[in-house]
Amino acid sequence: MQNERIKKLNSNNPLEGDYILYWMQASVRSEYNHALEFAINLANELKKPLLAFFAIYGRYPEANLRHFHFLLEGLDDTEKLLEKRKIKLVCRICDPVNEIVKLSQKACAVVTDRGYLRIQKEWRKSAAEKVKCAFYQVESEAVVPVNEASGKEEFAARTLRPKIHKKLDKYLITLPQGKVGASSLGLKISGEYFAPADFNISQLNNIDKTVFKSPRFTGGETRALETVKDFIETRLHNYDSMRNDPALNHLSHISPYLHFGQISPVHIALLIKNSDAPAAAKEKFLEELIVRRELSFNFCEYNDKYDSHESLPEWAVQTLEGRAIDKRPYIYEMDDFEKARTHDHCWNAAQLEMIVTGKMHNYMRMYWGKKIIEWTPNYKEAYKTAIYLNNKYSLDGRDPNSFAGVAWCFGKHDRPWTRRPVFGSIRYMNEAGLKRKFDMESYIQRVAKLCSDNNYELDSLTHLMEKSNE
């Protein structure tokens, strides 16, 4: 494994103890998990068992019933797969840092994976300071380690792209599975820990339960790999020409699994590379999977304001501020947006697709965000609305990709275009463009069917149905 993935976050040495502790947080999987493999090697060197632990934190920002269902399905899957490798995975509802400190008292060393969001960085920093033994972070969510790709916030994809491409030979390689020496399955740990299968989601008292479990996506690394294989067999070959069409839904559908760390981007990229799809299709997908995704990691890593309008570049701020007094063609409140009650059937369909399935079509995400800017009194409020709704309903919300995606709608990583009201020189999109390029009636019908199949009813849905029956 490449040394650049590994970072020791404190200066302590490995101590005498009962086990190596793998604090699983960002990478909930048994395969292609660099942090897990590093931990296995360390455990074998010290001739100790490896204990894996996941903290179920009910107060995780904006996490709701939908997210916890997906997370727990993944944990259940991974626990069974780790068991085959003689590794015990236990969970507990708790504050992660306190619990890691407690579990580390009997550990030789702690190993964890890496995340780029504020809370993930704070947790690791705080835990590393408090534990007495060695604390390692291993970067397993990026193909090219983020600080290796670039040491600063990048301006756009074109500035990061060559830096990533130069390093792919080194980092886009297979990760062999280490053989576990000492089993941890019989390990007795004092305290109340449980296997994911024994967990009932109703034990999470204080979470938002108004967002129902996604009927479309089931979590877990097994499902993730099946999804990738299905994509390669049935949709990859013409991904480049069909991916943008909302009516076709010709997407990989892998982003929820990537967000929850249930599959590795390295694993996916290798499967894509080794497939026999046309080069153009592979290139488009790998560009999104690696360059665009890791641009969003770069964004969160180097811009602490990644979830706020304050992350925007100067030119975008100037142009948006300059249009503050422009009259908006429509004005909607949060509730109108949330319940998909706008005048625009395409927009409403996109919002409903996200509510009902937990994922919005990639192309519609851009249109959706652009229109929130256009129909909100000011861009700062629009920014909040877009982040709030996406984080609440999308399974791939609260992810660097989501934050970068919203920021893009406001000009981040993009370039200026013809000036116009409200938007200034931020790129504009309109309904005429959608209808010119795609069969939007077919998209609306697809979403209406999704809603009725899942017994999801709303005033705006009735309008959608009427519209699509015209």
Added chain:
DNA sequence: ATCGGCTCGCGCAA
């Protein structure tokens, strides 16, 4: 149907 211009700033070439 296709094409150029719009508009800004990064980064490479010179």
Added chain:
DNA sequence: TGCGCGAAGCCGAT
């Protein structure tokens, strides 16, 4: 210092 060019677009001219 100059210049090419960039995630997904729009619009008007041809």
